[in-house]
Amino acid sequence: MYNYAKKRYISFSIIMILAFVLPFIRINGNHIFLLSFDRKELHLFFQAFSTQELFLLPFLLILCFVGIFFITSLGGRVWCGWACPQTTFRVFYRDFIQTKLLGIRRSIKNKQVQPKSNIVKKAIGFIIWVVISLIVGSNFMWYFIPPEDFFRYLANPSEHLFMIGIVVGIALFLVLDIVFIKENFCVYICPYARIQSVMFDKDTFQVIYDEKRGGKIYDDKHNLIANKPTGEGDECIGCRACINICPTHIDIRKGMQLECINCLECADACSGVMGKLGKISLINWTSENAVETRSETRVFRPKTIGYMAFLSLIFVVLLLVGASRDSLLLNINRDSGLYNIRKTQDSLVVENDYVFLIENTHSKDGKFYFKVDSDLIKIKRPKDEFTVNSGKKEKVIVTLVMNASSIEAKDDDIKIPIKVKAYAVENEDEINVVRDSVFIFPKNEQLKRYKK
Ligand code: SF4
Ligand code: SF4
Structure with a gap:
């Protein structure tokens, strides 16, 4: 039955x-x-x-x-x-x-x-x-x-x-x-x-x-x-x-x-x-x-x-x-301002600000840092590596800097493509992520104001 x-x-x-x-x-x-x-x-x-x-x-x-x-x-x-x-x-x-x-x-x-x-x-x-x-x-x-x-x-x-x-x-x-x-x-x-x-x-x-x-x-x-x-x-x-x-x-x-x-x-x-x-x-x-x-x-x-x-x-x-x-996620947003031009003791520099949103999707906490794939552009801040716990996100304000004499300014702003790499300091080869972004270099007219 x-x-x-x-x-x-x-x-x-x-x-x-x-x-x-x-x-x-x-x-x-x-x-x-x-x-x-x-x-x-x-x-x-x-x-x-x-x-x-x-x-x-x-x-x-x-x-x-x-x-x-x-x-x-x-x-x-x-x-x-x-x-x-x-x-x-x-x-x-x-x-x-x-x-x-x-x-x-x-x-x-x-x-x-x-x-x-x-x-x-x-x-x-x-x-x-x-x-x-x-x-x-x-x-x-x-x-x-x-x-x-x-x-x-x-x-x-x-x-x-x-x-x-x-x-x-x-x-x-x-x-x-x-x-x-x-x-x-x-x-x-x-x-x-x-x-x-x-x-x-x-x-x-x-x-x-x-x-x-x-x-x-x-x-x-x-x-x-x-x-x-x-x-x-x-x-x-x-x-x-x-x-x-x-x-x-x-x-x-x-x-x-x-x-x-x-x-x-x-x-x-x-x-x-x-x-x-x-x-x-x-x-x-x-x-x-x-x-x-x-x-x-x-x-x-x-x-x-x-x-x-x-x-x-x-x-x-x-x-x-x-x-x-990826064991790491990175979102790059540019700051609303295009760039800052500053006079230092011996040179004129251009700075671009970004907001990086970094997320550690790996199962362990880690220390991270960034690299920019360029000989001319350097990271001004953050100065030190920072910790992101497993499964967490951190917002990092990043400033990139470039000497104004590194390239010749034009009549318009120049968009310089850059590659940003975020990586785990102790395991760079396995835990890393690369994102494209741009660095804006000011037009001649803007630079001239600071050169006077
Ligand atoms: S719903 Fe369909 S299967 Fe269920 S008792 Fe009625 S006829 Fe049978
Ligand atoms: S009515 Fe016919 S088909 Fe329905 S339960 Fe009785 S014997 Fe089975």
Whole structure:
């Protein structure tokens, strides 16, 4: 006998525990996934990337979208039935809170009748769900504000109203959705339900009523012929167990329908009924081709192999791009002033000011310094090397200087291209980054004023 319900409970439990626990796991201070707008960081598989490295995000999005196409073409709405938060929370609220914990529903076998009105128990169930919704809202935020910051912010709520507003907003949505909208969300609102059927083919796993064995219940125009087929050898006994248990209130014997979330509860129900008659279920998780040809569903076919190859390729590219990232990031901004001209004891010098934003993406703290690739231009400040801790950014004001007699001035300012190298003093060969910038040398007319 099938027991998909038990397997689904295990799947939901694993997903919920993982979603809750993963934000707390850190390796070298990094999370498995964190997109922090606050820290301007992306953490992926315990590696920290700065917002300057968000070129990784398109790869992740491609992985995500192609992954959805692949899963849908292979397993149909397997996501809806086994992993979607909407289904997970509905099952948790209906099967656990309302049925097991409070006994508001006598069993989960008939979802076509509303639970009997027990206002007190319903109110308790509602309050429990409000609390859980707030925890889920917080849990969602931990992928954007890590728990170590989240709880610190929570101690100071008046300064973090935006964060608290989002958590409360998510919780309100969850209460509305799970308690009031219910499976209508899957049937009328969810966009994935609308587009997924175009990804199906005849080998896609679906929940299918075996009409050849069970008998015809609906005609080709989907009109009901009879609840219990009358043909010789038709096995469906018309008990309606599969209809009663369905959370989206459909009759799977009508064929594939948009409303079906592939929860397989009807397959469990029919397997219970048929099992008592010594037969196997008339409703199975199989494919159209498998039912027609009485064979196994083809998992490996050109379409799925193509998806797998493409996904593997993108994954390898993501790993390679992630591994080849710089251990140091440097952003150079010129000061708003073009240049300064100064008279020293024995010469006239030109200075350009810059703001360097240096970020240490290496796993260790380090001492850093800059070099300018030019014989004529020198660094006036900073004079000494400076420390940037691992994962931190520092703003450094840099002044470059050049003797005014080094080159001949022209009628216009001269832009001299320069290469600036930032490097770890103790590991220059491995930890360094080079950026292009310009040094502006003043026009003749400007210099003449200082030469007088
Ligand atoms: S027909 Fe209903 S019970 Fe059967 S898998 Fe679809 S949604 Fe679930
Ligand atoms: S549970 Fe099985 S036997 Fe009963 S009505 Fe549904 S398909 Fe027919």
